[in-house]
Amino acid sequence: MKKVMYLNFWTVVFALVIFSCNSTKVNTDDANANNPQIDSSNGLGQEADGHTSENALDWEGVYNGTIPCADCEGIKTSITLNKENKYDRTISYIGKPDSMLRDTGSFTWDDSGSIITIGDGETSQSYKVGENILFHLDKTGNQIKGDLASKYRLMKNYSDSNLENKKWVLTELMGKPIQTPKDGKPAFVTFSSKEARMSGNNSCNLFSGSYSIKSGNRIEIGQMMNTMMACENMDQASQFMQVLQKADNYTVVEETMNLNKARMAPLAKFSLAKAD
Incomplete structure (x- = not known):
């Protein structure tokens, strides 16, 4: 009888340990859901310690890329961002002569410090700011997923002192x-x-x-x-x-x-x- 009671005691202890671990995992997951952090692989979102794309990344510079286009070969885009929250944007519709557009102005950050919006009205566009990259967002402000996701990115420009500023x-x-x-x-x-x-x-x-x-x-x-x-x-x-x-x-x-x-x-x- 004592042997049986001994086994039952450790069975109960083992069950309590498993229950405690599961409870901790659930609470941790809930906490993470309420406190999204920056993914260290791409620098998105807001860290728990207050770091954001706005204050933690070297986002100033020039970004280039070609965004998919419904009725042309692509939309070649170049955006310059500076620390005064000013932008200079050039857009060209590939395959359409005399289609280049250029505008300048101020851009704004969202409350999370991870998304910027440039332009007004029909020219307005939002981007999620990552490490040396801008993610072109859809009209609802969401990051584009799927097979074409890589096409909706603007990469920060390389520089070459041998070529430039001469x-x-x-x-x-x-x-x-x-x-x-x-x-x-x-x-x-x-x-x-x-x-x-x-x-x-x-x-x-x-x-x-x-x-x-x-x-x-x-x-x-x-x-x-x-x-x-x-x-x-x-x-x-x-x-x-x-x-x-x-x-x-x-x-x-x-x-x-x-x-x-x-x-x-x-x-x-x-x-x-x-x-x-």
Whole structure:
């Protein structure tokens, strides 16, 4: 009889331990449900200690990506965010000429400090801010899931001090030396790392537009805006603009920069401008 009572006693103790563990798990799950924390893998949400995307992440910078489009090949988007909660946004509908839109203004954070909203009215768009990434949200403010989820992301821009914040003067175009026309100016281009915008002169007209640098010296150049003056050598100026749209990578060796397409011969060659 004592042996049986001994076994029953430890059976009861074991059952109480299991019950206690299960109760603790349920309470922990309930607590987590009421206190969502940042997922360390992507930096979303709000941490229990008060850290948010707004105050804990290095979110200032330039973000680029191509969002799916119902009636075009994609919506190429570039957004610059700064610490004064100002934004600069450029949108281009791929395959639709003259469709580039640009707007600037202030953006707002939601109460959780994890979501920003830019634009007003029909141009309003919300993004969840992660580590070096913006997640494009749907119209109800939810993150997009499923097979296309990866398409609704804008990635923070790489930077390259060898290329950016310098003036590059065009010396060769499609294998031919450049001759500056009498009524024109030397063609050149600059890449501004702060705004991720490139600008310059095609020997006739001024131009500007967005760009993004990716790993492996790859570059993606957005649609350019330019002035519309008539000059002596319009063919060269036009060819230069076409080259900028074709280039998908670059090389910088000392004071020479090339814009290339895949592994073909350089589309354009540039020399570093001398300081005045």
